[in-house]
Amino acid sequence: MKTKNIWAWIILMIGLAYFFLPLLATFEFSLKMIKDSYTFEAYRVAFTDPQFFRSFGYSFFWALLTIVFSLLLVVPTAYWVHWRMPKMRPWVEFVTLMPFVVPAVVLVFGMSRLYGGGLKVFGTPILVLTGTPILLVAGYVVLSLPYMFRAVDTGLRAIDVRTLTECALSLGAGWRVIITQIIFPNLRTAILSGVFLTFAIVMGEFTFASLLYWPAFGPYMEEIGAMRAYTPQAMAVVSFLLTWGSIGLMQWIGRGSVQEVTAAH
Numbered sequence: 278m279k280t281k282n283i284w285a286w287i288i289l290m291i292g293l294a295y296f297f298l299p300l301l302a303t304f305e306f307s308l309k310m311i312k313d314s315y316t317f318e319a320y321r322v323a324f325t326d327p328q329f330f331r332s333f334g335y336s337f338f339w340a341l342l343t344i345v346f347s348l349l350l351v352v353p354t355a356y357w358v359h360w361r362m363p364k365m366r367p368w369v370e371f372v373t374l375m376p377f378v379v380p381a382v383v384l385v386f387g388m389s390r391l392y393g394g395g396l397k398v399f400g401t402p403i404l405v406l407t408g409t410p411i412l413l414v415a416g417y418v419v420l421s422l423p424y425m426f427r428a429v430d431t432g433l434r435a436i437d438v439r440t441l442t443e444c445a446l447s448l449g450a451g452w453r454v455i456i457t458q459i460i461f462p463n464l465r466t467a468i469l470s471g472v473f474l475t476f477a478i479v480m481g482e483f484t485f486a487s488l489l490y491w492p493a494f495g496p497y498m499e500e501i502g503a504m505r506a507y508t509p510q511a512m513a514v515v516s517f518l519l520t521w522g523s524i525g526l527m528q529w530i531g532r533g534s535v536q537e538v539t540a541a542h
Contacts (some may be wrong), residue, residue, distance in 0.1 A: 300517060307510035319511040329512075332497035336486075339410065339493065340479035343417040344472050347425045350418065352468070355429045356460055359438045366430075373426040376419055381484040384419060388412050389489070416485040417478070424474035432467025477520055 486493035502509035
């Protein structure tokens, strides 16, 4: 048992070194903007650049929209599949995994080709998409499907969806009450996991924002990296801290045990 514990600690230390050493090296390099001294000049330059706050704000806004639409699409669909159509679950899971198979550049060109002129009914445009972020957010929703669906699906498999739903219906609860007051509370941790993954994907995404010509944090990082040496490293560290800050916040929000609604209620 002691030998196993030693090997476990060795593997853990190797993993921590593999993960943190590049980050420490990046942080150390970002402090060398002024020769022969360690300063935070690169961070000052980054945070005084109006383009940084503009691009970060846009990406943050896109992320919020993507999270809202992903939840509205995935949670009811996954819930209905678990309750009414359990045999369809492998097929739905297969569809949600398609973004892993189709490259993002192919998705964005396909969406631009198909919907660039707007939505049409019998050849008549009914919704103009040019100049709006609808295609961008729709692309982000597609990219987040594998992560959001797997997170929600795992949460649903951990609870008895059929029993909870039938008990709620027998007590006269409507679908709004069932979804918002019974299903959602039991999926709090799973939903937070999907939300965090979606947020991280959108904040670091480059292909869709670049090819659709929308300002975002990913293209800004690429652009600043082509012009400067130290500021991009500072931005990478800041991005890492923001990501881990989001993890900590979501863990704090989702901490504690989630009371499951039982038939006795």
